[in-house]
Amino acid sequence: MEKSMIGKYEVTSIVEQAVAYAPARAFFPSMTDDMLTTCMHDLPSGQISPDGLLHMNFQGFVLRSGRYTILIDTCCGSDKDRHPVPMFDRRKTDFLTVLAAAGVQPEEVDFVMCTHLHWDHVGWNTQLVDGTWRPTFPNARYVMSKQEYEHWDQVYRSGKIDMHTLAFADSVMPVWRAKQAMLVQHDFELEKGIWIEACPGHTPGNYVVNVSDGGSQGVVIGDVIHHQAQLRFPHLSSRADDDPDLARKTRTALIEKHADTGHILLPAHFPTPSMGSIESSPNGAFSYRPSPQL
Template sequence: MATTRLGAFAIERVVDLELPYAAASHFFPDLTPEMLATCQREFQPGQLTADGRLEMSFHSFVIKTERHVIVVDTCCGNHKQRPLRPAFHQMDTGYLGALASAQVNPEEVDFVMCTHLHWDHVGWNTQLVDGRWCPTFPNAKYIMSKTEYAYWDRAYRDGVKDTHAQAFEDSVDPIVRAKQAVLVDSDYELDDGIALEACPGHSPGNCVINLSSQGQRGVMTGDVLHHQIQLRYPEMSTIADDDRNLARKSRMALIEKHAGTGNLIFPAHFPNPSVGRIEVNQTGGFRFDTNER
């Protein structure tokens, strides 16, 4: 497992699963056949299938600092009831083994940071123990946006029946009941060089996590970026975005902020290699550069 260095931080990617997720034309409603053909021609192998489906990864990033072990987003989770998402229903993956390969025991994790509270970012917040959903990371504080939590708590209490509400019930509410949740403002700074920044649109309280250490910078983008298509065509919002127009504004602002700076980008769903930089694409839009520097 490759380790990415960002100043004094060591960062590992821990995979829950990778798969061809959905047809690009379905996930990105504004994507034309001509745009898709351009992406298939320009992208490196492993981004799109021959029939136009999105290759996507569901992974966490583990940040090891001099003082803390931090897990960012916890993917889908095992044994979760997800009948509306058949490919993710009652999964049984090797996530904990992948975490161990990164030399991380759940008991050693100090913080879990949630960019947002969608089902595929909170699943391993909990695991099933003797029929109960218990925190996977028993000694960690789980950092959640107040805005994000309030939105999904209200939806759940109002009886919304969807996958996000199911995830709130089995992967978020148990954390609150265990008194391990810390609800924070969208500019919360966890430690020197690790801070949230509001980036709403995909969800109401969606955040990115800015990193800074020893003169190097990076950002964990969560679902502001789902796929490299959104770099080639930054205007592309997804069917999963709560507010597509706001998501577009947040995404384009993030791309403009980091393009050409050398800052490392850590997207939540880009398949391996999942760490790179945003550069201007000579044929239009931007591209994901994964070359070492």
């Protein structure tokens, strides 16, 4: 569990699981053998295993503003039908235990912010209670991009069955039915110093959450950048990106915007230590410096 301050805001990582997720060259289809070798040599230990597997966290973040307790992304969930990917099917995770260790009970969460509606970011939106999927956070409003919700609603209604439509059915629709969903445009500001910013490409309505106070700034980036390999080679888009070309442009713009500023990045999938800042290199690549912890 990592913890840092962004001005007055306290942010804590909630790691649901840490796994050797996928072969790097499969996850990044345009990655060459030479690029993989470079990443394995240049990136910090623990990023890529000797056999070329990407190490990734699945994590969300608790943001305490003093006024609100905010949870950003809820990972994979427990007991979910994810049969297209057997390693995640009906899996049980201790997300709520980790959340409790961070001092947060479900009823204390005021807002759940969903950077996008992929299966590994909305799983703990709901939990199974007496055979029914019910919102895990009973007093929270779930902040979703209106564009993102409408996109996945349309895909779901088309009859397509994949990880994302399964998640829409069990982790998003129950929130909508409970009237806890809050569909917003991309100029939404939760309070002064916390606002969302459209970063499409990975999904159509993907957003990041900006946090700023007292000259300090951070950004919860979701899946705009999946792995440090994309700092070494920013043009790499992943197989999970809905629009790889747009994702590449969005990712590159985000990297250039925050490089050499000291801004704290809060990524969904970087292995621990995951909080850090981007630094530019003379060769046009970028590196990552872990942030000091509380």
